[in-house]
Amino acid sequence: xxxxxxxxxxxxxxxxxxxxxxxxxxxxxxxxxxxxxxxxxxxxxxxxxxxxxxxxxxxxxxxxxxxxxxxxxxxxxxxxxxxxxxxxxxxxxxxxxxxxxxxxxxxxxxxxxxxxxxxxxxxxxxxxxxxxxxxxxxxxxxxxxxxxxxxxxxxxxxxxxxxxxxxxxxxxxxxxxxxxxxxxxxxxxxxxxxxxxxxxxxxxxxxxxxxxxxxx
Amino acid sequence: xxxxxxxxxxxxxxxxxxxxxxxxxxxxxxxxxxxxxxxxxxxxxxxxxxxxxxxxxxxxxxxxxxxxxxxxxxxxxxxxxxxxxxxxxxxxxxxxxxxxxxxxxxxxxxxxxxxxxxxxxxxxxxxxxxxxxxxxxxxxxxxxxxxxxxxxxxxxxxxxxxxxxxxxxxxxxxxxxxxxxxxxxxxxxxxxxxxxxxxxxxxxxxxxxxxxxxxxxxxxxxxxxxxxxxxxxxxxxxxxxxxxxxxxxxxxxxxxxxxxxxxxxxxxxxxxxxxxxxxxxxxxxxxxxxxxxxxxxxxxxxxxxxxxxxxxx
Numbered sequence: 001x002x003x004x005x006x007x008x009x010x011x012x013x014x015x016x017x018x019x020x021x022x023x024x025x026x027x028x029x030x031x032x033x034x035x036x037x038x039x040x041x042x043x044x045x046x047x048x049x050x051x052x053x054x055x056x057x058x059x060x061x062x063x064x065x066x067x068x069x070x071x072x073x074x075x076x077x078x079x080x081x082x083x084x085x086x087x088x089x090x091x092x093x094x095x096x097x098x099x100x101x102x103x104x105x106x107x108x109x110x111x112x113x114x115x116x117x118x119x120x121x122x123x124x125x126x127x128x129x130x131x132x133x134x135x136x137x138x139x140x141x142x143x144x145x146x147x148x149x150x151x152x153x154x155x156x157x158x159x160x161x162x163x164x165x166x167x168x169x170x171x172x173x174x175x176x177x178x179x180x181x182x183x184x185x186x187x188x189x190x191x192x193x194x195x196x197x198x199x200x201x202x203x204x205x206x207x208x209x210x211x212x213x214x215x216x
Numbered sequence: 217x218x219x220x221x222x223x224x225x226x227x228x229x230x231x232x233x234x235x236x237x238x239x240x241x242x243x244x245x246x247x248x249x250x251x252x253x254x255x256x257x258x259x260x261x262x263x264x265x266x267x268x269x270x271x272x273x274x275x276x277x278x279x280x281x282x283x284x285x286x287x288x289x290x291x292x293x294x295x296x297x298x299x300x301x302x303x304x305x306x307x308x309x310x311x312x313x314x315x316x317x318x319x320x321x322x323x324x325x326x327x328x329x330x331x332x333x334x335x336x337x338x339x340x341x342x343x344x345x346x347x348x349x350x351x352x353x354x355x356x357x358x359x360x361x362x363x364x365x366x367x368x369x370x371x372x373x374x375x376x377x378x379x380x381x382x383x384x385x386x387x388x389x390x391x392x393x394x395x396x397x398x399x400x401x402x403x404x405x406x407x408x409x410x411x412x413x414x415x416x417x418x419x420x421x422x423x424x425x426x427x428x429x430x431x432x433x434x435x436x437x438x439x440x441x442x443x444x445x446x447x448x449x450x451x452x453x454x455x456x457x458x459x460x461x462x463x464x465x466x467x468x469x470x471x472x473x474x475x476x477x478x479x480x481x482x483x484x485x486x487x488x489x490x491x492x493x494x495x496x497x498x499x500x501x502x503x504x505x506x507x508x509x510x511x512x513x514x515x516x517x518x519x520x521x522x523x524x525x526x527x528x529x
Contacts, residue, residue, distance in 0.1 A: 016468055039504070047505035057500060119460040145479035149486060156489050165454065169461035170483060176468055179492040186499040193506045 014175075018181035022064050027185060029060035033091045033112075034193045052087075059088060060181045063095050073159025075099040 039049050053076060062071035076094070079085045079100065089096050115171030149169065155161040157171050173207075420529040442448070464480055469488045475481050 018466075025266055038427060046501075046504050053503045054496065057496065085485040105262050119464060142477070142479060146482060149479055149482035152486055153482065153489075156493070166457040168462050169458060172489065173461065173465055173468060176465075176485070176492065178494070179489065183492055183499065184494045186496065186503065190499055190502045190506060193503065197506060210274060 016177055022178070022187065023181055025064035026060050026181065029063050030057055030185065030189075031095065033057075033060055033087075036090050037087060055084060055087070056091065057182060057186060059091055061178050062099065063092055065174075065178055067099065068171070068174055070158045070160070070171050072099050077158060085147065091216050 011196070017020065033055065037056050038044070039052055039053040039056075044052070058074050062074040063215070065071045075088065075096070076099075079096075080090050150164075153168065153172060157163075157168070158174050160168055160171060163171055442452075462478060462481055464486050466475070468486050469481075472481055472484045475484060
């Protein structure tokens, strides 16, 4: 019955990927958000609909991820506008309060042990390798370049301007993995919707769409 | 660092103690000053000044076997450690030591054990060892606040050599390091791992591989020919962390593993994240264009069916 989900989860894992529980929670929350945002009604302009869909997608991603720095930053930034607040509250329910609540910044992202192990292996492997000889000018130049890019990265990652160093890179990794899952889900959703639109002119249920999607 | 951590006595360098006698005396004085200053934590009482010095040599006066047994004994029991923070001038490193009472139980030799704890702490400050097991991993979140202050090590710590006891106590050296190894834990999950190219690389390897299994504690050792004062140690640890994360990010972004150099890799990462965000925008526009035809009537049954079946995969 959840064939849409089962196909979604059978995606081949190439590199690091978001967990399956994350994807499930994400999909559920996104569909709930789409429904509550009232995107099916005809009275919205396409811009409004697009921003509602994007909001619903971001909120679903943040909620499914749990309590990380970027996820809380997303929810907080979105709730700064009053018109979003009601929608957010209805989508998230009690998670809204949990995500909005200020939290300790030094809290570590719960990362899978696999990634931690890999990180340590890299660390030990790196120590055995050679280091390039550093002159003074090159290191200064490199530092300046890296600093510039770090600033750009801080602006990209939600809530990144308050982080630094390895924390920022942690957040980037986590955020990039979740973004990838979000893009993947939205691609599949849009394919499913477009396929159902082409397949039948009648109004379809989501399950039927899931079946036709799974038959591909 | 010393090459051997085995308990057999008599192994070690000969004739290298003469320049280090003065250092051990300095060390002793510093311990005494530490004990005097250490009034922050109630668990640790500063012993009398004379007692401090005498107990230091008392520890060293132990025969090798007894000392080793003393050190092995508390290792077998999982008694909760007493947290001790060094109070000397802005010192931020924290250690967990075994309960001093537990340590005196098996041997019953040294009555003034707290000074030995400070000695061990001092030993650990110069070379911090991770333990295989970290039963205090649960306490990690409570001490996560210390982690940010961790890199600030004691500025006065300029001892770059491992602790070498005065001559005649040579067998104590491996024993002491054992104690530092097994009796000390660093609070907080700051993951600093460095190899020791001088000395037991094997020991470092097994420690890092062992600590890779769980949330590890810091494993800091100075590399040969590099500055070993605490500032550069902490900086190097920080850099290692950042480099490890960069490696992971390189794996994530396709085509990034060939690129060398932090700035270029960061470029690629930024491009990747920006492209993902742009893709989200495009897809949401697509969904908005397609959406009015979608009926969510089947959604309720879909979601409720989701709840019924267990979401495990």
